[in-house]
Amino acid sequence: MIPGTFEYHSPSSVAEATALLARLGDDAKVLSGGQSLIPLMKLRLAAPKHLVDINGLPGLAYVREDDGTLRIGGLTREVDLEESEIVRSRYPLLFDTCKVIADPIVRNLATVGGNLAHGDPANDHPATMLALGAEVVATGTRGERTIPIGSFFTGPFSTALKPDEIVVEIRVPAPRPRSGGAYVKLERKVGDFATAAVAVQITLDAGGACEQVGIGLTNVGSVPIKAAKAEAALKGKRPDDATIKQVAQLAAEAAQPSEDLRGSVEYKKDLVRVLTGRALRRAIERAQKGG
Amino acid sequence: MLVKVTINGEKHEADVEPRLLLVHLIRETLRLTGTHIGCDTSHCGACTVLLDGRPVKSCTMFAVQAHGRDIMTVEGLEQDGKLHPLQEGFMAEHGLQCGYCTPGMLMTGVSFLKKNPKPSEDDIRRAISGNLCRCTGYVNIVKAIQHAAAAIQGGA
Numbered sequence: 111m112i113p114g115t116f117e118y119h120s121p122s123s124v125a126e127a128t129a130l131l132a133r134l135g136d137d138a139k140v141l142s143g144g145q146s147l148i149p150l151m152k153l154r155l156a157a158p159k160h161l162v163d164i165n166g167l168p169g170l171a172y173v174r175e176d177d178g179t180l181r182i183g184g185l186t187r188e189v190d191l192e193e194s195e196i197v198r199s200r201y202p203l204l205f206d207t208c209k210v211i212a213d214p215i216v217r218n219l220a221t222v223g224g225n226l227a228h229g230d231p232a233n234d235h236p237a238t239m240l241a242l243g244a245e246v247v248a249t250g251t252r253g254e255r256t257i258p259i260g261s262f263f264t265g266p267f268s269t270a271l272k273p274d275e276i277v278v279e280i281r282v283p284a285p286r287p288r289s290g291g292a293y294v295k296l297e298r299k300v301g302d303f304a305t306a307a308v309a310v311q312i313t314l315d316a317g318g319a320c321e322q323v324g325i326g327l328t329n330v331g332s333v334p335i336k337a338a339k340a341e342a343a344l345k346g347k348r349p350d351d352a353t354i355k356q357v358a359q360l361a362a363e364a365a366q367p368s369e370d371l372r373g374s375v376e377y378k379k380d381l382v383r384v385l386t387g388r389a390l391r392r393a394i395e396r397a398q399k400g401g
Numbered sequence: 402m403l404v405k406v407t408i409n410g411e412k413h414e415a416d417v418e419p420r421l422l423l424v425h426l427i428r429e430t431l432r433l434t435g436t437h438i439g440c441d442t443s444h445c446g447a448c449t450v451l452l453d454g455r456p457v458k459s460c461t462m463f464a465v466q467a468h469g470r471d472i473m474t475v476e477g478l479e480q481d482g483k484l485h486p487l488q489e490g491f492m493a494e495h496g497l498q499c500g501y502c503t504p505g506m507l508m509t510g511v512s513f514l515k516k517n518p519k520p521s522e523d524d525i526r527r528a529i530s531g532n533l534c535r536c537t538g539y540v541n542i543v544k545a546i547q548h549a550a551a552a553i554q555g556g557a
Contacts, residue, residue, distance in 0.1 A: 118419035213531030218455045300530040
């Protein structure tokens with residue numbers, strides 16, 4: 111399959127990239143890892159007249175923690191997140207997530223910024239970033255701004271990014287003591303999108319009750335879903351069996367899946383219930399061990 | 402656009418359309434047909450090549466993106482008439498039947514064994530999970546990679 115024709119641009123600075131994007135407007139798409147965009151172009155579901163390749167922009171691939179924040183450069187490859195010692199040791203939810211995105215070869219090119227900016231509710235990072243309460247830092251011709259993840263996804267394949275903006279950084283609050291997280295995904299095969307997946311991040315207080323709760327759902331709606339009622343039902347409570355059962359039920363009710371090859375609406379909602387229970391138990395266990 | 406790439410240590414130049422996929426540059430422009438095209442949708446891994454040492458699916462990258470980069474294809478494995486230990490492993494353990502997935506499996510395997518010279522079976526299965534094989538059921542591919550790991554450890 112051959113994509114349609116386009117003009118290729120490879121800017122060497124963020125300023126040059128955003129100026130190009132501002133000039134080209136809706137005719138342009140940003141090429142990051144390309145692992146979603148190029149297949150779409152080959153299937154002719156996307157036919158941008160211009161591609162602005164940001165892979166040559168310096169200084170946008172890093173994973174580091176400072177001032178109580180994990181900073182992930184927008185061009186960081188999934189494999190580098192997966193192999194980051196800080197992610198492996200301190201961010202179990204992120205670590206779980208990046209291990210199950212697409213397949214290991216795709217992860218060598220796919221970027222964290224691209225995974226979010228693509229706005230696909232079937233992608234894995236959105237639910238995880240919702241559970242973590244992340245922020246997306248975007249740079250455009252008018253400068254830099256920070257977008258809370260809760261207002262980042264505006265519709266199917268749509269985000270709050272303006273046409274001239276690129277994702278330069280993702281910020282995740284560093285875990286407080288007694289925090290833990292987990293991402294549990296059911297996929298038909300490696301490389302397929304999730305039938306459903308659930309991201310959970312929690313912080314326990316000294317008495318063992320849930321002080322902070324984040325729950326995100328993958329591929330069960332037209333946008334990534336933050337299960338707010340389920341989060342509220344857990345907050346301030348000790349995570350006993352009855353509570354976990356109730357929270358899992360509320361997460362299932364927050365899901366708005368559609369029927370497809372991967373299953374019926376009823377099946378997917380029930381799957382969210384089961385996966386939420388599993389993710390909660392794993393997150394709690396990790397939090398009790400100190401994260 | 403002019404693309405300059407190094408493939409298996411040899412410098413190449415080609416004037417290409419931006420939409421030309423890397424796999425087509427490799428196979429059609431440069432006639433290195435060891436790299437295969439399978440699903441064409443980034444699932445099967447038959448087109449896997451090493452880009453600066455990392456395996457990537459060359460059907461899901463434009464040739465222009467490879468400008469100035471170092472590529473290794475399956476043709477680069479054999480050195481001075483001697484097969485790579487992984488190629489020997491695939492022969493010894495019958496790691497292929499039709500052979501279609503083999504170039505991709507080999508490139509993934511070469512990079513994987515550099516990163517993880519003493520892998521468990523589970524490590525191997527995860528590493529090749531982006532490369533599909535419809536013949537072997539993977540059993541002999543896993544054995545082939547184990548064979549190569551042992552050979553490399555033994556200083557072969």
